[in-house]
Amino acid sequence: MAITPDISRNFLGTQGLVSQTLYLNLLGTAAMATIAAGSVVGSFTPIAEASGYINATMAGTGWSSTASAGTSTVTYGTQVFSFTGSVGNVQGYTITTGTNNTGTLVAVEAFATAQMVSANGDKINIVPTIKIV
Numbered sequence: 001m002a003i004t005p006d007i008s009r010n011f012l013g014t015q016g017l018v019s020q021t022l023y024l025n026l027l028g029t030a031a032m033a034t035i036a037a038g039s040v041v042g043s044f045t046p047i048a049e050a051s052g053y054i055n056a057t058m059a060g061t062g063w064s065s066t067a068s069a070g071t072s073t074v075t076y077g078t079q080v081f082s083f084t085g086s087v088g089n090v091q092g093y094t095i096t097t098g099t100n101n102t103g104t105l106v107a108v109e110a111f112a113t114a115q116m117v118s119a120n121g122d123k124i125n126i127v128p129t130i131k132i133v
Helices: 008-015
Strands: 022-028 056-058 064-067 071-076 078-081 088-098 104-118 123-126 129-132
Touching: 022 104, 056 078, 104 129
Parallel strands: none
Antiparallel strands: 022 056, 022 088, 064 071, 071 129, 078 123, 088 104
16 A cells, blocks of 8 residues: 655645656665655656656546545555566555656655565566545
């Protein structure tokens, strides 16, 4: 589950997901700042686009949602990142309104366990999820 900063609640309420293209950026070891409701996009440094990695572009129409007991959960289809070489540990991801971790921070998630990318052919699969309570 992604943690949604306070600014994102306003973004989701005023702009919505359907009308906005968002970007998924992977985060390395050095990029993981403390995640809190007031976090901003500049707090997190994405992994440089290299070794076959490029940020994922997510069209607004690709989101689906469910609601239960006052909580809304929106998910996007599986994003597959394939690598041609080592980038080290991947600690999590951000969802932003701008490419390369710019614009508004919509959500951020730290993986429970870092994902090591060390060789050609390594892959990371992510199902972007935003839970709004």
